[in-house]
Amino acid sequence: AETANKLPNIKILATGGTIAGSAASATATTGYKAGALGIDVLINAVPEVKQYANVSGEQICSIDSKDMTNEIWLTLAKRINVLLADDSVDGIVITHGTDTLEETAYFLNLTVKSNKPVVLVGSMRPATAISADGPMNLLNAVRVAANKAAVGKGVLVAMNDEINGARDVTKTNTTSVSTFKAPELGFLGYINDGKPEFYRESTRRHTADSEFTTKNLSQLPYVKVIYGHADDDGIFVDAAVAAGAKGIIYAGTGNGSIHKNAEAALAKATAKGIVVVRSSRVGNGTVIDAEQSYIDEHFLNGDSLSPQKARILLSLALTKTSNLAEIQKMFNEY
Numbered sequence: 001a002e003t004a005n006k007l008p009n010i011k012i013l014a015t016g017g018t019i020a021g022s023a024a025s026a027t028a029t030t031g032y033k034a035g036a037l038g039i040d041v042l043i044n045a046v047p048e049v050k051q052y053a054n055v056s057g058e059q060i061c062s063i064d065s066k067d068m069t070n071e072i073w074l075t076l077a078k079r080i081n082v083l084l085a086d087d088s089v090d091g092i093v094i095t096h097g098t099d100t101l102e103e104t105a106y107f108l109n110l111t112v113k114s115n116k117p118v119v120l121v122g123s124m125r126p127a128t129a130i131s132a133d134g135p136m137n138l139l140n141a142v143r144v145a146a147n148k149a150a151v152g153k154g155v156l157v158a159m160n161d162e163i164n165g166a167r168d169v170t171k172t173n174t175t176s177v178s179t180f181k182a183p184e185l186g187f188l189g190y191i192n193d194g195k196p197e198f199y200r201e202s203t204r205r206h207t208a209d210s211e212f213t214t215k216n217l218s219q220l221p222y223v224k225v226i227y228g229h230a231d232d233d234g235i236f237v238d239a240a241v242a243a244g245a246k247g248i249i250y251a252g253t254g255n256g257s258i259h260k261n262a263e264a265a266l267a268k269a270t271a272k273g274i275v276v277v278r279s280s281r282v283g284n285g286t287v288i289d290a291e292q293s294y295i296d297e298h299f300l301n302g303d304s305l306s307p308q309k310a311r312i313l314l315s316l317a318l319t320k321t322s323n324l325a326e327i328q329k330m331f332n333e334y
């Protein structure tokens with residue numbers, strides 16, 4: 001972008017979260033209001049960002065990310081695609097609550113049509129806390145978004161001095177500042193004393209190489225996640241079918257293993273044309289073919305995606321096709 005100072009132009013899109021959270025006291029780290037502070041307050045708290053980029057803010061919403069919706073994702077993806085199609089925008093930073101940050105990151109990883117950096121950032125302590133982690137995280141996210149090395153890496157998460165890829169990152173601790181990790185596949189790089197350094201990248205398809213688009217979408221197909229457990233009676237499967245689900249992710253107990261009661265209910269669902277994907281509640285490893293009955297009942301394998309990310313991929317897959325072989329191929333590629 002042509003600007004007098006030659007710094008990259010970075011847009012900061014704010015959605016709320018603890019990074020914009022305000023508590024009654026400086027020692028409070030819970031019981032605060034997430035998303036209370038506007039984007040200008042956050043940017044003004046870190047004037048150092050101006051050494052790395054020309055930044056401007058835009059408020060998309062002001063929510064606790066536990067309340068994230070498909071509708072906000074569609075708004076966000078469409079806005080990002082408009083912004084990144086403009087030569088005067090070099091990268092995007094999104095401030096976001098941490099509870100669903102990994103889901104928004106993966107949704108955008110599949111729907112942003114650009115190689116330019118898109119970096120999500122949040123915090124675990126509210127902005128009003130002693131040792132708030134938000135300001136340094138925001139500065140580092142701008143440093144990553146402004147860095148050429150972040151181009152083409154897919155949507156990134158920059159928190160706690162580490163850079164993670166959208167597909168594999170997950171929140172691993174309910175309260176610690178060191179919560180975002182990719183436990184087995186690993187993070188992509190460090191932010192070493194303010195300098196982003198990449199060591200790895202994902203081999204899976206994303207952003208400019210993704211076939212999914214939000215262009216003419218006003219809503220996403222209805223897909224539910226059902227969590228497997230001992231003594232499952234399958235009633236949530238029946239409830240999802242009755243509610244009109246087009247797809248079901250079953251978070252199975254091991255290698256996508258399903259309680260026989262839930263399996264019987266899911267077999268009835270696939271017979272009605274509902275797409276069932278076996279995922280796992282284990283948190284690591286891939287889901288691969290196990291029982292012959294799962295193959296016979298036309299259940300698909302969720303690869304190494306967490307149930308909450310499998311929901312996103314299946315929703316987007318269903319915007320393109322209901323062919324089971326094609327959907328399985330998507331789970332193998334994204």
Ligand SMILES: NC(=O)C[C@H](N)C(=O)O
Binds near residue numbers: 018098
């Ligand atoms: N640390 C956080 O941001 C948690 C908050 N509940 C949110 O996701 O918005």
